[in-house]
Amino acid sequence: MNIYVLMKRTFDTEEKITISGGKINEDGAEFIINPYDEYAIEEAIQVRDANDGEVTVVSVGTEEAEKQLRTALAMGADKAVLINTEDDVEEGDQFTTSKILAEFLKDKDADLIIGGNVAIDGGSGQVGPRVAELLNIPYITTITKLDIDGTNVTVVRDVEGDSEVIETSLPLLVTAQQGLNEPRYPSLPGIMKAKKKPLDELELDDLDLDEDDVEAKTKTIEIYLPPKKEAGKVLDGELADQVKELVSLLHNEAKVV
């Protein structure tokens, strides 16, 4: 089975966020594999181990994503591809990324494509379904279970807490939700092996795309931090009085009850 994983390198949101020059300040910040893409990598490895085949992890980004791609290889993926847009794309959006990925994937005969359901930095959750539409294959988002039997597929999809059991078939794109699996940590032998696994680098040229083909349809005009919340009021005194005061504050001051 020919399996592709769409992976994004993201800012760890555990990090403190600051802004400089109208942009999120990335200096010294920790970068990680987007946590939902980790589920996708893990699932791809499990599907390969049960069905044979090969797992290729693809990322659109800059050279710096090599580190996260190596981590994916160390987890057990077979190949990695970096589509480096550093020189060609100044400010892309989801249209840009999905167009590039679809162009890359269109002649790969992928049976299964897995991505995370959302990236924790931009939070748009668009790239998976967009890529599926561009490739004209079905997709199911936010899945928590995947069973493959030949080309028949049964998935469980999380729908705001309810679950739908859906039958579909390969080729297919799915996006991972928490609960799909427990991503493994790379093992030491895994890390050693990863160093020898192929990590190819492509640019737009290699996909017969130029900047205009992938020009963003939307533009960010401002990034800002939410107004700093004034320190909340921690009540004191006898517990019964605190409760009375709280109810009165919610009723009279905050007016939410």
Next chain:
Amino acid sequence: MARKILVLGEVREGALRNVSFEAVAAAKKAAEGGEVVGVLFGESVSALGAEFIQYGADRVITVEDEKLKQYTSDGFSQALLAVVDQESPEGIIFGHTAQGKDLAPRIAAKLQSGLISDVTDLEEEGGNLVFTRPIYSGKAFEKKIVTDGVIFATIRPNNIAPLEKDEAKTGDVSAVSVEIKDLRQVIKEVVRKATEGVDLSEAKVIVAGGRGVKSEDGFEPLKELANVLGGAVGASRGACDADYCDYSLQIGQTGKVVTPDLYIACGISGAIQHLAGMSNSKVIVAINKDPEANIFKVADYGIVGDLFEVVPLLTEEFKQLLVNA
């Protein structure tokens, strides 16, 4: 500039969801005097058209088909693309719900357009429609505009106020027939786990429990408080992982994103992934026995104490207040 905006209404258990009325309000703003066209898909949905109009839509288009009884991206995208083709709107807006998140990117890809998802506000600024959306799990915000093609956005529930319902308003509700071809996905079963009663993502009051609730029974006092306030019960992942409640209650980055008027966090430490789902709530109350807990940093009001003492007292006090009100 007057624009025609389509709003896809979302039907749940035979009724329009509140977020669809909020989407109409957003569309009115985006339309700048242009037409707001409500769109409804399902097996039999035309009866809902009148209410859509009372909340601000100028007219409503329905596509009724047995294959649209349940949402599937194949069914709904065929129907929506047919309506878009017929109406040539300048904009499309709907809810950033499970359905909206699944459908919108596909439509955007087909239309080769941008899509601004998870919008919490929109405003006309200097001839541009400017959309605000949270990024980095709510730790920052960005303002975005559409630079090319149709204006397309999904809005986060509970952030844009719906227009006042106008019972006297009427408008045209007309059916469009679209041939829905075979669906590549078949829904075999729906396992409903989400809360009975108030819908968590649209609730005005949420009482949420964390690992500090300690057991399934520990949620009982929280349920009572939520009942008194007409609210819903939510949870942290800590509580879900410990099996105190179902994952359908989970709030946070991986669970539901909520923006109630009042969020009462009981025995929740306030991890960043939890805050991602609730930090934009209008008023946050924290009840935690650890005065150093991170949740107090985002709380408007806090009580340091044992939730099993505080919550029942709070329930009694609210009962008194609401009886006298």
